[in-house]
Amino acid sequence: MTTGSWWRTALLGAVAVAFLGSATATRASEPRIITISAKRFEFSPGEVRLKKGETVTIRIASADVTHGLYMKALGIDAEIEPGKTTEVTFTPKAAGRFTAICDHFCGPGHANMHMDFVVE
Amino acid sequence: MAKPIDRRGFLRIAGASLGFGALYHVAPALASSGPAREVAMELARRNGESVTPFTFVQLSDTHVGFSGPPNPTGTRAFEQAVAIVNRLPQAPDLILFTGDLTHDSDDRTERVRRMRRFQEIAGGLRMPIRKTIPGEHDASIDGGLLYREIFGESSYSFDHRGVHFVALDNVSRPRPEVGAGGIDRLRNDLERYSTTTPIVVFTHRPLFDLKPEWEWFTRDGDEVMNVLSPYENVTVLYGHIHREHVHEEGHSRHLAARSLVFAFPDPGTTREKKPLPFDAEHPFHNLGLRVVHAAPGAPPSSVSLGVQDVELTLREHSGTEGFQQLLRPTSL
Numbered sequence: 001m002t003t004g005s006w007w008r009t010a011l012l013g014a015v016a017v018a019f020l021g022s023a024t025a026t027r028a029s030e031p032r033i034i035t036i037s038a039k040r041f042e043f044s045p046g047e048v049r050l051k052k053g054e055t056v057t058i059r060i061a062s063a064d065v066t067h068g069l070y071m072k073a074l075g076i077d078a079e080i081e082p083g084k085t086t087e088v089t090f091t092p093k094a095a096g097r098f099t100a101i102c103d104h105f106c107g108p109g110h111a112n113m114h115m116d117f118v119v120e
Numbered sequence: 121m122a123k124p125i126d127r128r129g130f131l132r133i134a135g136a137s138l139g140f141g142a143l144y145h146v147a148p149a150l151a152s153s154g155p156a157r158e159v160a161m162e163l164a165r166r167n168g169e170s171v172t173p174f175t176f177v178q179l180s181d182t183h184v185g186f187s188g189p190p191n192p193t194g195t196r197a198f199e200q201a202v203a204i205v206n207r208l209p210q211a212p213d214l215i216l217f218t219g220d221l222t223h224d225s226d227d228r229t230e231r232v233r234r235m236r237r238f239q240e241i242a243g244g245l246r247m248p249i250r251k252t253i254p255g256e257h258d259a260s261i262d263g264g265l266l267y268r269e270i271f272g273e274s275s276y277s278f279d280h281r282g283v284h285f286v287a288l289d290n291v292s293r294p295r296p297e298v299g300a301g302g303i304d305r306l307r308n309d310l311e312r313y314s315t316t317t318p319i320v321v322f323t324h325r326p327l328f329d330l331k332p333e334w335e336w337f338t339r340d341g342d343e344v345m346n347v348l349s350p351y352e353n354v355t356v357l358y359g360h361i362h363r364e365h366v367h368e369e370g371h372s373r374h375l376a377a378r379s380l381v382f383a384f385p386d387p388g389t390t391r392e393k394k395p396l397p398f399d400a401e402h403p404f405h406n407l408g409l410r411v412v413h414a415a416p417g418a419p420p421s422s423v424s425l426g427v428q429d430v431e432l433t434l435r436e437h438s439g440t441e442g443f444q445q446l447l448r449p450t451s452l
Binding site: 066068070071072097099100101103104105107108110111112114 | 224225226256260261294295296329332333334335339391393
């Protein structure tokens with residue numbers, strides 16, 4: 001191996017290590033994904049447990065009509081259109097039970113469509 | 121030496137006194153009170169019309185078509201409320217209905233039938249001026265189309281004896297909000313009024329975050345109140361929560377009316393938003409209507425007395441005579 005090719009190989013190796021290291025670090029800090037489904041007039045699951053300070057992404061899909069998911073204190077304010085997946089990322093700052101509601105009218109029974117986030 | 125009455129104080133008291141029946145007695149005394157008379161004249165000059173005492177009634181959440189365990193008597197309380205209002209010793213000038221006139225249904229024909237039934241019962245009121253706004257049960261399912269077809273516009277305004285009334289629709293959009301267009305219309309409507317004009321906004325949902333988890337809020341309520349903030353005397357009457365509530369903020373006072381079908385509990389006492397159970401002994405307990413008196417000025421001592429509500433209570437005479445509803449004053 002010539003001196004020039006040795007340096008090229010070493011440089012490529014260093015770049016590859018740096019890239020892989022970075023990707024690993026990104027994966028480690030990615031928020032936990034929580035999947036929620038919405039249909040008239042319920043969310044499933046009806047209760048999700050979270051840790052205070054832990055960033056999470058909720059991934060929501062509607063099985064029928066447009067719904068909303070609203071919980072001001074957690075910063076959740078989403079419209080969930082059928083055929084699309086909606087994502088909301090947030091970090092709960094305080095412990096407690098937070099009730100999120102469907103705030104997009106979805107028919108008679110809409111007023112009782114809600115779910116709880118329990119932050120520990 | 122008598123305490124001088126400043127314009128702002130005069131109006132604040134007037135705002136608080138919207139709802140206090142004793143004002144009916146106080147108003148004549150004001151006519152002979154020099155400082156108060158001067159303030160009243162100044163306001164009349166600025167506003168173009170002076171406020172003269174009058175009474176109006178707020179009815180809310182009649183939910184015609186509702187049938188269920190929380191109230192198996194259906195429209196009975198509404199029908200009795202109409203009879204009571206017709207018997208009030210001082211006939212009110214206006215009747216305001218603050219939404220959820222009917223209970224919702226997926227069936228359009230059934231919705232039409234319920235709205236017609238509402239009109240039939242409300243038509244029994246002897247007062248010629250009856251104003252309605254929709255609740256989410258009337259309008260959310262089709263964006264208010266059927267409501268407007270049967271009742272007319274869902275947002276509008278009018279003047280009555282020196283008070284400017286604003287009907288504000290916060291239910292016809294899919295989400296609980298007035299919307300940018302509605303807020304612009306409100307701003308344009310108010311532009312021609314002096315900031316001293318007494319304003320009564322009647323709407324369905326609360327315009328502040330009372331209990332968002334129970335959908336007791338309006339998403340853009342803060343923006344609405346910002347438009348109203350320059351006005352010195354604002355009263356917001358609303359329904360939706362099926363119970364009494366008073367909230368004061370700045371120059372505005374927000375008053376919720378009881379329902380005429382079932383009551384919700386105090387949200388501070390329970391997590392679950394469930395109607396209070398039906399009590400066969402007192403089937404219309406916690407239901408009711410609101411009688412509001414409007415007039416300029418009132419002594420500060422009257423403020424603590426608050427709104428005069430009347431509650432429908434039950435007296436059973438016999439199985440065949442059915443219910444006898446009586447008026448019973450309550451305090452907040």
